[in-house]
Amino acid sequence: MSGAMAQTATSAASENWRDQGVLDLSKSPYARLRSVPVHAVSLQDGFWSRRRRTNVDDSIPTMRLALEEHGRMDNFRRLSGRSQAARRGRIASDSDVYKWLEGACFVLQSQENPDLRGQVEEIVTIIKGAQEPGGYLNTYYVDDHIAERMTPVAQETGHELYCMGHMLQGAIAYYRTTGSRELIGVGQSFLDKFLIPAYGPENTKRPIVSGHPEIEMSLVELYRTTGERRYLDLAGYILQGDPRITMTPEQISNLYCGIPFTTRTQLEGAHAVRALYACCGATDYYLETGDPAYLKTLELLSADLHDRQMYITGGVGAHSQGESFGDDYELPNARAYCESCGAIASMMWNWRLLAATGDARFTDMMERALYNGVNSGMSLDGKTYCYRNPLAYDPSWDTGDRHTPKGQLRNAWYDTTCCPPNLERTFASLPGYFYSTSKEGLYIHLYDNSDLNWRLESGNSIRLRQTTRYPWNGDIRIAVTPATPEVFTVFVRIPGWSGNSSVKVNGVPVKGVRAGTYLPIARQWSANDVIEIGLDMKPQMIRANQAVAEDTGRVAFQRGPVVYCMEGPDQTRQDSKSMAAYSIRESGETTSRFEADLLDGVVVLTHSADLHEPGESLYERALPGEDVASSTSVELMPYYSWANRAKLPMQVWIPLDHSNGSRSVARGSEPTAEPLPSNSAGE
Ligand SMILES: [Zn+2]
Numbered sequence: 095m096s097g098a099m100a101q102t103a104t105s106a107a108s109e110n111w112r113d114q115g116v117l118d119l120s121k122s123p124y125a126r127l128r129s130v131p132v133h134a135v136s137l138q139d140g141f142w143s144r145r146r147r148t149n150v151d152d153s154i155p156t157m158r159l160a161l162e163e164h165g166r167m168d169n170f171r172r173l174s175g176r177s178q179a180a181r182r183g184r185i186a187s188d189s190d191v192y193k194w195l196e197g198a199c200f201v202l203q204s205q206e207n208p209d210l211r212g213q214v215e216e217i218v219t220i221i222k223g224a225q226e227p228g229g230y231l232n233t234y235y236v237d238d239h240i241a242e243r244m245t246p247v248a249q250e251t252g253h254e255l256y257c258m259g260h261m262l263q264g265a266i267a268y269y270r271t272t273g274s275r276e277l278i279g280v281g282q283s284f285l286d287k288f289l290i291p292a293y294g295p296e297n298t299k300r301p302i303v304s305g306h307p308e309i310e311m312s313l314v315e316l317y318r319t320t321g322e323r324r325y326l327d328l329a330g331y332i333l334q335g336d337p338r339i340t341m342t343p344e345q346i347s348n349l350y351c352g353i354p355f356t357t358r359t360q361l362e363g364a365h366a367v368r369a370l371y372a373c374c375g376a377t378d379y380y381l382e383t384g385d386p387a388y389l390k391t392l393e394l395l396s397a398d399l400h401d402r403q404m405y406i407t408g409g410v411g412a413h414s415q416g417e418s419f420g421d422d423y424e425l426p427n428a429r430a431y432c433e434s435c436g437a438i439a440s441m442m443w444n445w446r447l448l449a450a451t452g453d454a455r456f457t458d459m460m461e462r463a464l465y466n467g468v469n470s471g472m473s474l475d476g477k478t479y480c481y482r483n484p485l486a487y488d489p490s491w492d493t494g495d496r497h498t499p500k501g502q503l504r505n506a507w508y509d510t511t512c513c514p515p516n517l518e519r520t521f522a523s524l525p526g527y528f529y530s531t532s533k534e535g536l537y538i539h540l541y542d543n544s545d546l547n548w549r550l551e552s553g554n555s556i557r558l559r560q561t562t563r564y565p566w567n568g569d570i571r572i573a574v575t576p577a578t579p580e581v582f583t584v585f586v587r588i589p590g591w592s593g594n595s596s597v598k599v600n601g602v603p604v605k606g607v608r609a610g611t612y613l614p615i616a617r618q619w620s621a622n623d624v625i626e627i628g629l630d631m632k633p634q635m636i637r638a639n640q641a642v643a644e645d646t647g648r649v650a651f652q653r654g655p656v657v658y659c660m661e662g663p664d665q666t667r668q669d670s671k672s673m674a675a676y677s678i679r680e681s682g683e684t685t686s687r688f689e690a691d692l693l694d695g696v697v698v699l700t701h702s703a704d705l706h707e708p709g710e711s712l713y714e715r716a717l718p719g720e721d722v723a724s725s726t727s728v729e730l731m732p733y734y735s736w737a738n739r740a741k742l743p744m745q746v747w748i749p750l751d752h753s754n755g756s757r758s759v760a761r762g763s764e765p766t767a768e769p770l771p772s773n774s775a776g777e
Contacts, residue, residue: 111269111270111273112131112133112270112273113131114129114131114270114319115129115130115131115132115134115526116129116132116445116523116526116527117129117315117318117378117445117446117449118315118318118319119318119381119449120318121318122318122381122382122449123381123382123384124380124381124382124383124384124450125381125449125450126449126450126451126452126532127448127449127452127530127531127532127537128449128530128531128532128551129449129526129530130526130528130529130530130531130546130548131203131270131526131548132200132203132204132522132523132525132526133203133204133525134525134529134546134547134548135525135526135528135529135544135545135546135548136204136525136544136545136547137524137525137542137543137544138543138544138545139543140542140543140544140562140563140564141542141543141564141565141566142521142524142542143542143543144694144695145469145472145476145521146521146522146524148472148474148475148476149197149201149472149476149518149521149522150201150205150207150210150522151476152475152476152477153472153476153477153514153517153518153521154194154197154198154201154210154518154522156476156477156506157194157514157515157518158194158198158213160506160507160511160514161190161191161194164182164183164507164511165179165180165181165182165183166182166183166187166188166190166191167191167217167220168182169181169182169183169187169188169233170188170191170220170221170223170224170233171220171223171224172233173223173224173233173236174220174223174224176220176223181233181234181236181237183509184509184510185234185252185253186253186256186257186306186510186512187233187234187510187511188232188233188234188257188260188261189253189256189257189260189261189308189512190511190512190514190515191217191221192257192260192261192263192264193260193263193264193512193515193516193518193519194217194515194518194519195214195217195218195221195264195267195268196260196263196264196267196519197515197518197519197520197521197522197523198210198213198214198522199214199264199267199268199270199271200267200271200519200522200523200526201522202214202271203267203270203271204522204525214268214271218268218276218277221261221277221280222276222277222280225280225283225284228287228288229283229284229285229286229287229288229289230243230284230288231258231261231280231284232254232257232258234252235248235252235254244292244293244300246303246339248305249302249303249304249305249339250303250305250341250345250349251305251306252305253305253306254305255302255304255305255306255308255309256304256305256306256307256308256309258281258284258285258289258309258312259308259309259310259311259312259313260308260312261277261280261281261284262278262281262309262312262313262315262316263311263312263315264277265277265278265280265281266278266312266315266316266319267519269319278316278319278320281316282316282320282322285316285325285328289302290324290328294328294331295331295336301336301338301339302331302332302336303332303335303336303339303341303349303351303352304332304351304372305349305351306349306365306367306368306371307350307351307368307369307371307372307375308371308375309329309332309375310329310332310333310371310372310374310375310376310378310379311329311371311374311375311378311442313325313326313328313329313332313375314326314329314375314378314379314381314382315378317329317382318382326379326382326383329375329378329379330379330383332351332375333354333355333372333375333376333379334354334355335351335352335353335354335355336352339352341353344363347362347363347364348363348364348365348368348416348418349365349368350364350365350368350369350372351368351372355372355376355388355391356385356387356388356390356391357391358391358394358395359391359394359395359398360395360398361395361398361399361403361419362398362403362419362420362421362422363416363418363419364418364419365416365417365418366410366411366417366418366419366431366433366436366439367411367417367433367435367436367439367512369419370399370410370436370439370440370442370443371439371442373392373395373396373439373443374439374442374443374446376388376391376392377392377443377446377447377450378446380392380450381446381449381450389450392447392450396443396444396447396456396459399440399459400455400459402422402423403419403420403422403425404440404459404462405425405430405432405467405485406462406466406485406636406638406650406652406657406746407432407437407462407463407466407467407470407483407485407657407733407746408437408440408441408459408462408463408464408465408466408467408468409430409432409436409437409463409466409467409483409485410432410433410436410437410439410440410467411430411431411432411433411436412424412425412426412429412430412431413429413431414429414431414482414495414496417431417433417436418431422641423639423641423642423643425638425642425644425645426644427484427485427486427644427645427745427746427747428484428485428486428487428488428491429484430482430483430484430485430486431482431484432467432482432483432484432485433481433482433483433513434467434468434470434471434472434479434480434481434483434513434516434517435512435513435516436467437463437466437467437468437471437483438463438468438471438516438517438520440459440460440463440467441460441463441464441468441520444456444457444459444460444463445460445527448460448530448539449530452532452537452585452612454587454588454589454590454610454611454612455590455610457539457540457587457589458589458590458591458610460527460539461540461589461655462655462657464524464527464540464655465565465655465656465657465734466655466656466657466733466734467483468517468520469734470483470733470734470735470736470737471483471513471517472514472517472518472521473504473737473738474693474694474735474738475738477506478504478505478506479504479505479506479508479513479514479517480503480504480513480737481497481498481505481508481510481513482495482497482498482503484503485659485733485745485746485747486743486744486745486746486747487503487736487737487743487744487745488670488673488743489501489670489741489742489743490670497509497510501741503737504737525544527539527540528540528542528544528546529546529548529558531548531550531551532551532585533551534582534583534585534614534616535550535582535583535584535585535616536550536556536558536582536583536584536585537585537587537612538558538572538584538585538586538587539587540587541560541562541564541565541570541627542560542562542564543560543561543562543563543564544559544560545557545558545559545560546558546559546560550576550580550582552580552582554576554577554578554580555576555577556574556575556576556577557573557574557575558572558573558574558575559572559573559575560572561573564629564654565654565655565656566631566654566688566695566696566697567631568592568595568627568628568629568630568631568654569626569627569628569629570626570627570628570629571624571625571626571627572624572625572626572627573622573623573624574619574622574623574624574625575621575622575623576619576620576621579618579619579620579621580618580619581616581617581618581619582616582619583614583615583616584614584615584619584625585612585613585614585615586612586613586615586625586627587612587613588607588608588609588610588611588612588613588629589609589610589629589654589655590609590610591609591630591634591652591654591655592609592629592630592654593609593630593632594630594632595607595609595627595628595629595630596626596627596628597613597615597625597626597627597628598625598626599615599617599623599624599625599626600623600624601624601626629654631653631654631686632653633651633652633653633658633684633686633699633701634651634652634653635649635650635651635678635684636649636650636651636652637649637650637750638650638747644747645747647749647750648747648748648749648750649678649747649748649750650746650747650748651684651699651701651730653686653697653699656697656732656733656734657732657733657746658699658730658731658732658733658746659730659731659732659733659736659744659745659746660673660676660728660729660730660731660744660745660746660748661731661736661739661742661743661744662740662742662743662744663739663740663742664698664728664729664730664731665728665729666705666726667705668742668743669743670743671708672705672708673742673743673745674708674743674749675705675706675707675708676703676704676705676706676726676728676748676749677703677704677706677723677748677749677750677751678701678702678703678728678748678749678750678751679701679702679703679704679751680750680751682701682702682703682727683701683702684699684700684701685699685700685701686698686699687700692731693731693732693735693738693739694735696731696732696735697732698729698730698731699729699730700727700728700729700730701727701728701730702725702726702727703725703726703727703728703751704723704724704725704726704751705723705724705726706721706722706723707722707723707724723751728748733746
């Protein structure tokens with residue numbers, strides 16, 4: 095690009111800094127959908143507003159103090175002589191600060207907050223102060239570690255470019271909050287002065303491997319933000335892998351980089367967060383280039399995730415060892431890794447695939463991760479976090495692992511504290527995931543009590559008001575108010591789990607409602623047109639594919655987007671042995687009730703069950719009719735709310751009672767349910 099052209103691209107980009115959302119897809123040639131800015135959607139009193147308030151009032155402030163207390167800020171200050179403290183934290187710890195910064199910026203995009211603004215400005219100053227004149231920026235590879243910079247080993251496992259990727263994302267969020275390119279300039283200086291002159295595909299330069307993918311998606315976003323093509327090309331080169339670097343088959347599988355992305359066929363064995371961050375970067379690259387080989391690979395990997403590798407909670411990563419995907423259908427419950435960052439990565443990836451395709455199956459996966467495997471990662475008070483999110487738990491089995499101390503599943507701090515600020519930035523950016531625009535009109539992805547104040551791609555201003563108690567109630571009323579009447583399409587999402595849905599416009603039913611699709615409603619929209627959506631909130635009993643050995647003979651429950659679990663505090667018998675002796679009556683009824691004072695307000699499910707009397711011997715002969723069981727019921731709570739009370743056993747997959755004759759659950763059988771009273775889900 096010529097200097098004049100680059101100038102034009104930059105100045106054009108600089109005019110619309112407030113107009114961009116989580117991603118800037120405004121010029122992406124292969125994006126079917128465009129982002130809506132975070133500030134355009136205000137969450138009103140409802141499910142996510144409570145989480146958002148906790149995040150702003152408690153999580154982000156306490157994490158700021160924790161980052162200070164654990165030396166993460168001093169790591170930067172010492173490089174400009176403003177601290178004498180020794181460096182603390184693991185090699186990737188700069189990224190914790192960058193993720194916090196990004197989250198704080200998303201908060202400021204929604205609301206003014208002078209204290210937070212001051213903290214953001216302070217962090218921007220200390221980051222700038224830590225940069226070397228040659229552009230280099232990383233607080234670990236200094237002093238005795240200078241010689242390790244970008245060595246092959248450091249590239250593979252040292253998280254140098256991973257940290258820079260998070261720095262760029264924080265810088266872009268700061269730009270979209272303030273209009274200041276100051277921090278983007280710091281990132282560009284690293285790339286243009288340090289990295290690109292010495293590293294790249296040319297024979298005169300040394301090769302790059304991303305090691306822990308993350309830089310790819312941030313380079314594409316930097317390209318979108320600056321218009322500078324070299325950043326997109328660099329992302330493409332890294333995604334392609336450099337043949338000059340040799341890696342072992344295990345590294346290629348686990349690190350998910352180093353070979354052409356388009357030759358990937360599966361996720362098995364991959365470090366879950368690495369693999370899905372690579373998929374995010376590859377989707378971003380596709381959105382800009384339209385390379386069909388990328389789309390083909392992304393579809394293949396998405397099907398692998400959906401059909402063989404994803405937990406019902408949207409969590410990913412079966413193995414604690416290596417934090418990796420397991421074999422196909424290997425989905426252990428108690429040993430599940432399901433790192434919070436993995437569910438977040440899945441949400442981020444599905445958001446990009448949705449932008450590329452407009453296909454509602456990606457929204458379903460995104461929503462599943464958001465309400466369950468992501469939401470479980472933060473405690474209800476917003477002050478402690480899960481690194482792992484297992485689907486079964488018993489305090490007596492909890493041995494801890496590399497990151498999580500024994501018996502302490504939720505912690506305020508981790509030595510590798512990747513998940514807490516990742517959760518914070520995700521919840522802070524959530525308003526940006528509710529809607530998209532396209533040249534046809536407006537897409538509605540998520541439901542909650544909220545207001546949209548934005549514009550169509552025609553330039554016409556539009557307001558939407560959603561009134562709902564979703565996810566506790568399936569009735570959603572949406573008032574659509576364009577500034578001037580206009581013919582366009584509203585794409586209404588019908589979730590895949592909603593078997594029986596209805597949509598009306600101004601009281602008149604709309605035809606063609608199908609689960610797992612967007613219902614296009616093309617008409618002339620005028621002020622105060624009203625869409626009424628009715629979604630199917632009957633509790634559903636779910637079984638897993640027979641190939642998932644751990645779930646054989648078990649069922650899970652889901653109501654709307656919320657996956658349920660059975661946790662000790664709610665059962666009459668709470669000890670480990672008794673918890674294992676409950677079984678769900680296949681023919682039983684599931685009833686729902688809203689409990690305003692429990693776990694910040696939840697719909698509780700109750701289902702009839704048998705409680706078996708555990709015998710004395712380890713093994714005994716199974717004889718028909720000799721199993722002693724008493725009739726009881728189990729109480730089921732949303733999975734995301736578990737581990738917020740006494741530390742007691744929990745299970746998502748519960749044994750199904752076989753004593754009533756049939757050993758099988760018919761696939762697609764209609765569960766019975768009691769309708770939720772319409773006024774039962776108030777805050
Ligand atoms: Zn993490």
